[in-house]
Amino acid sequence: MNAHATPENDTTHGELHAELSGKFDTTAMATETTLLNPRFYTTDFDEMDRIDVTPVREEWDKLIAQMKSDPNKGHFKKNADWDKVDWDGMDPALRAEFIDFLVSSCTAEFSGCVLYKEMKRRGNNPDICELFNYMARDEARHAGFINDALREAGVAVNLGFLTKAKKYTYFRPKFIYYATYLSEKIGYARYITIYRHLEAHPEQRFHPIFKWFREWCNDEFSHGEAFALLMRTDPKLTTSFANKLWIRFFLTAVYSVMWVRDHARTDFHNALGVDIDWYDQEVYRKTSAIARQVFPIELDIDHPRWIPGLRRMTVAMNDMEKARKAGGIGGKIAHLSAMARAGLAFAGLYLIPVKHTTPPVNVRLEPIY
Ligand SMILES: [Fe+2]
Numbered sequence: 001m002n003a004h005a006t007p008e009n010d011t012t013h014g015e016l017h018a019e020l021s022g023k024f025d026t027t028a029m030a031t032e033t034t035l036l037n038p039r040f041y042t043t044d045f046d047e048m049d050r051i052d053v054t055p056v057r058e059e060w061d062k063l064i065a066q067m068k069s070d071p072n073k074g075h076f077k078k079n080a081d082w083d084k085v086d087w088d089g090m091d092p093a094l095r096a097e098f099i100d101f102l103v104s105s106c107t108a109e110f111s112g113c114v115l116y117k118e119m120k121r122r123g124n125n126p127d128i129c130e131l132f133n134y135m136a137r138d139e140a141r142h143a144g145f146i147n148d149a150l151r152e153a154g155v156a157v158n159l160g161f162l163t164k165a166k167k168y169t170y171f172r173p174k175f176i177y178y179a180t181y182l183s184e185k186i187g188y189a190r191y192i193t194i195y196r197h198l199e200a201h202p203e204q205r206f207h208p209i210f211k212w213f214r215e216w217c218n219d220e221f222s223h224g225e226a227f228a229l230l231m232r233t234d235p236k237l238t239t240s241f242a243n244k245l246w247i248r249f250f251l252t253a254v255y256s257v258m259w260v261r262d263h264a265r266t267d268f269h270n271a272l273g274v275d276i277d278w279y280d281q282e283v284y285r286k287t288s289a290i291a292r293q294v295f296p297i298e299l300d301i302d303h304p305r306w307i308p309g310l311r312r313m314t315v316a317m318n319d320m321e322k323a324r325k326a327g328g329i330g331g332k333i334a335h336l337s338a339m340a341r342a343g344l345a346f347a348g349l350y351l352i353p354v355k356h357t358t359p360p361v362n363v364r365l366e367p368i369y
């Protein structure tokens with residue numbers, strides 16, 4: 001029984017679990033491969049195993065020592081700060097978006113865990129194995145903690161099943177560096193921006209998990225640092241003409257997908273009291289400032305074509321999804337036309353002139369936000 005139960009609407013904890021697990025097949029949600037869902041990656045592990053960290057040895061050893069000391073060892077445990085969650089009283093639209101947010105965050109965290117663990121398992125290089133061991137440890141905790149929150153609602157993701165059933169996308173190592181570096185730093189920026197917002201507006205904190213974000217994001221920050229150092233071992237990765245175009249591509253892709261995904265969750269952001277346009281621009285701004293440590297270019301997110309381009313991309317991608325669901329010949333045609341519009345919107349964003357920057361001699365940064 002709970003405070004919201006009435007004789008007509010008498011929901012016990014068990015019934016709520018049954019109702020939610022009937023509505024939300026979170027394992028299926030996490031397994032599905034779409035353009036917008038977090039993916040699982042695989043790569044050329046032998047090539048990564050051959051990385052020689054000698055050129056960055058001093059900074060490397062400091063970072064590894066910090067990871068080894070495991071500052072967040074006891075952090076991912078529920079304690080007295082974990083207030084009771086009123087899943088039953090939560091507005092159904094908000095509940096659906098919040099579960100979707102937790103599932104997609106859990107999948108993204110677990111995707112890192114799977115990739116890092118595999119690198120550790122396949123590698124022979126002691127530097128690389130040690131790093132990936134610590135990062136896999138952290139991501140396993142992150143995914144597990146989010147899954148605990150889902151379990152309270154009776155909708156935990158079956159992570160063991162996910163490992164076997166989800167499709168893996170192959171990326172060559174340099175693409176793993178660009179994509180993973182960015183997703184770690186964006187992860188940091190996203191978690192800390194929400195944390196700071198809720199620190200100023202605690203009345204909007206509708207779930208206790210947000211209280212854990214500050215220490216959490218420091219893990220993501222140091223994972224990003226590790227990829228920055230890995231990229232520094234081979235200057236070509238960030239200086240050749242072709243690779244600069246790839247970096248630009250990854251920045252545009254990762255930023256625009258984040259925009260589309262966040263703008264699909266209006267109730268969730270309303271409940272937090274966060275304006276999505278503001279939030280996303282703020283996350284880009286922090287990420288871009290951090291990424292100057294290693295990338296020689298940055299996207300101009302204040303350019304007059306930036307936000308209109310993102311909006312066009314959102315409409316086109318939503319139309320693609322609608323057409324996919326509609327099916328049939330009409331659906332196929334509508335899908336193709338929406339895909340062409342999404343492609344054009346992406347090209348428009350990609351072609352906005354970038355800013356050129358010079359990465360500093362010393363790559364390492366500390367989390368300051
Ligand atoms: Fe993580």
Ligand SMILES: [Fe+2]
Nearest residue numbers: 184219220223
């Ligand atoms: Fe991470």
